Amino acid sequence: MEKELDEIVAYTGQQADGVTTRAQLESLKAEVSGPNGRLTGVMQGMKDVPKEDRPAFGKRINEVKQAVQAIFDGILETVEASEIAAELGPAVDPSLSSADFGPGSLHPLTQIREEICRIFKQIGFTVAEGTEVETEYYCFDALNTPDNHPARDLQDTFYLQDDIAFGNVSKKTDERYLLRTHTSSVQIRTMLETEPPVRIISPGRCFRRDTVDATHSANFHQVEGLYVDKHVTVRDLKATLDYFFEQLLGKGTTTRFRPHFFPYTEPSFEVDFSSSHLAKLGSDWVEIAGCGMVEPEVFAAVDYDPELYSGFAFGMGIERIAMIVYGIDDIRYFYQNDHRFLKQFV
């Protein structure tokens, strides 16, 4: 009996090597410790053991049970390890890359637009939107543009067909539909809808009847800003643009206002910047934006009291800023979408 017990342990140990699956383990367990197993058989022989030997025999049985269980545990560990190994498959080669395309990228014009929006958001400007199709009134008349102004020419501005019915762009009277030449029309529609204070920027696509070349494109993007409140001053305008360009182009950027003329602002200025960060441009002044105090005639068009309110407006080209910031020398790159261009701005 003693011998049988030794043999059971030895046998279980010998069988362990051949067991690689849970099923084999279960059958080995059955063979050894199942209801009809060899160990169970020996244990059933307990009743034949003399009473005084039983404690020793019982102790011996327990030892054997533990030994066998240890072998089973060992087998289970091995089986589990091989199961996991099978599920994992072969090791990766960390030097290989994914076949999937990626990463995606944001277009540089979007990145610049969002950066501009973010900077202006910090000083309380929110984004307003309008339609790309506009009417002559909102694009020109309401902005104090004389009716013989060259910007209205068929040479310079795209018009839609005379008889077109447009569903979601309202007319003032029966003026023509056109593609907006600036996003100033958004300012007019916003002022018509709300009372001051108004603090908005309007980024968006604009159109001019330009032949495409390195610096011109029939469609391009602009950001315009408008601030109307009581006591808005020329100095506020300068401070706002100084802040913006320093945020956009880096510390040490300075701006210069040059008197200019726009129908919708008085006084009007063109804005130059100078920045030591943009090495190529050196310390020269580079034209970057137009701005001015809102012209009283514009306030009249939107029924704001020019005695009570004053305001400023400014506008700049997103392509131009992107070209300066990234050092891009041809506007056409923005519209070709060559991935070798796009991926540089991820």
Place this chain on the structure above:
Amino acid sequence: MKVSLNWLKWYVDLPESPQEIADSLTLLGFEVDDIETTGVPPLEHVIVGEVLEREQHPNADRLGVCRVALGDSVGEKSIVCGASNYKVGDRVPVALPGATLPGGFTIKRSKLRGVESDGMMCSGKEIGASEDAAGLLILSGKPELGTPINDVLTANDTVFNLEVTPNRPDCLSHIGIARELAAWYRRNLAIPEAKTYASIGGKAPVDDRFTSLEVECPEDCPLYLATVVKGLKIGPSPVWMQDLLQSVGLRPINNVVDVTNFVLHECGNPMHAFDARDIAEGRIIVRNAKDGENITTLDGEERSLSDRMTVIADPEGALAVAGVMGGQNSEVKEDTTDLVLEVACFNPRTIRWVSKTMGLSSDSSYRFERGIDIHSLEYARDRAIQLILETAGGELCEPSYSAGIAVPSDRIITISTDWVRTRSGFEISDAEIEESLQALGLNIAGRSGETWEVNIPSLRGDLERPIDLLEEILRIYGTHRIPAASVVATATTDTDHPITEFIRRSTSFMVGQDFCEAVNYTLRSNEDQSDWFADIQGSGLALKNPISEDQAELRFSLLEGLMDTARLNQSRNTGATRFFETGRVFRELGGKIVELISVAFVECGVNAYRSWTEPLRDDFYKAKNRVSGIAGFSGFDVSRFRVGAISDGDSVWQDGHAAAILEGKAGFFATMGMLNLKRTRDKDIDGILVAGEFCVLPDRLKAPKRPRFEAFSLFPPSTKDLSVLADQAEQSGSICSAISKFAFKSTKGAFDVERVEVFDVYEGEGIPDGKKSVAVSITFRSKDRTLKDKEVNAAFDAIQTMVREKTAYDIRD
């Protein structure tokens, strides 16, 4: 506009360097596009010489040894010369020893290949007169020997190319610009005195040839002055005048024409001289042209006129197109002795229209279009007459003709200096305000405390309101002196526009799925657009005035551009396969064109590069998922709308592999799936393109709402599977939604139906023809307990009963 520095110096003292002056002009609001240096710089010891004799150099084939006469004070010199374009008797510039030429090269007496040379004969380039370095500069007109070369050649000048904004017609002249510089530097402006007509005319003979001036259209010509000069002699104008005219790009013609051009560029007043012989009956009539009337203008073009144009005519016909260009029939000729000088003011609108209609812009029309100060005419006339008499001789005749009146201008703008400070936002003293105004000749006529009455001279037609004066004050005070400040901004309670937010969220969603953002043109060609979208032909997307055929229409969809992007990247082997774009598209809705906000994407199956393993590819279902995601940002749950398979056979989408949700009423369109494989191949794009687009009316976009937390169950779900046989043609989605409806009824509200999804679709062996098997899994769950088999089974039985009773589906066991 070109402005000569030498010329400006006639009117204002300008010791500054050209660059400093350019900077001042810039800050005054006149952008300087470029600064050119023209003519010969001041040169010492460079004089006129004549080649008396040329001998071959003994040691060099290419060199000559010349004896050169240099006038009495210098005498003759022997000079070695390598040029070959001259002959004996030619007069040329000679640099004597001691002269320093523009390149910094100093001439010394020296030996050239063994022969003494006592100076250098010069090319145009060597003395800075021209770019010609090929041979000697041969001087025309036999200038006096020994004359300093600066006396012979056009003087050195600096020319500024300026932009004058349309509100400043008063600055379209040298005096105009000088006035601004004088104000900037607070210096005097010296306007040349012109003798008045009366002071010269007193002694002049009465004119008998010219008899009358009539203006028939005073609206188009508010004032016309005609003056007769007799007995003059046409010849070249003086060198100083020619130099100045040339510096601003004008070709000298003769003394009379040059004077009219000179005064135009000096004062900004266009004027025209007619040969008095050519004015029939001596009568000038300013009238509207007749339709069908013709005139040959000075540039030699025959032009047909219309009745909106104004002409200067005699009883026989038109002599000039008013304000634009004179006619050949009456121009000043070499033998002209008597002339009629026109100085006038024409209606800017008329001139602009005429100039545009004729496609003819002249220095005159440019100024008349922008507006001439009617009060400036007399001075300009007197100045021109004085210069004509000085340069061409002749006598001024009486009477002086004039038609129209210059209404006296006595404009006053009342301004408060406090208001100036309030609007400026910084301290600018009364004294500084006054200084700025007076520098511009805007005198203060009266004042009571801080309220001033400012006199506006007639030439400043642009100044009408206090705000206009604020601009003038700031301009002369100096915009560079606006003090820096920090931004004072109150916090905003407004939010960015829903369109902005929708585009932002869609954009990060697409970039997050490894798509590259593309930006394409809004304008497309009709051909391309109708190739892709057969159904839009004849709609109103075409522009009235496209610039080219390939940019003739508003885009119907972003997909056209994205396909261009895919093709370009394929053909350039960039390896990129996934692109998206956001933007506006234009479609017909309810008989009208509408502008829609759109997001679209495309994935092309063919990559430029092979890879060691297969990449994941999009299919219809993936595209549908992405479109649903985008639609979600707009506030639309597309799962609540019917998705219709596309099978019309004639669209940009592939039959049987694409679908659309066309919900014009709800305000959106969503389409997704494979693009028409034959068409994409025809357009040279390889492989299968899977795409999606979502378009929404801007006013239907819903701003994202803040979500509310909803408690969820912590108890386990219970799932039942139901398999039914249905018609093959029926969409699995509609089967699923029918079963889903039954499921919701089946629990009678006792517990929840969490999810009803198709998990298997099968047709083929074991399934009757024309049928398909759709298996749906239904998940139940209770918020407050673990469901018992009994209640779940009861619900499942109820579902099956409803399917049997209410549908044609057969339940499979």
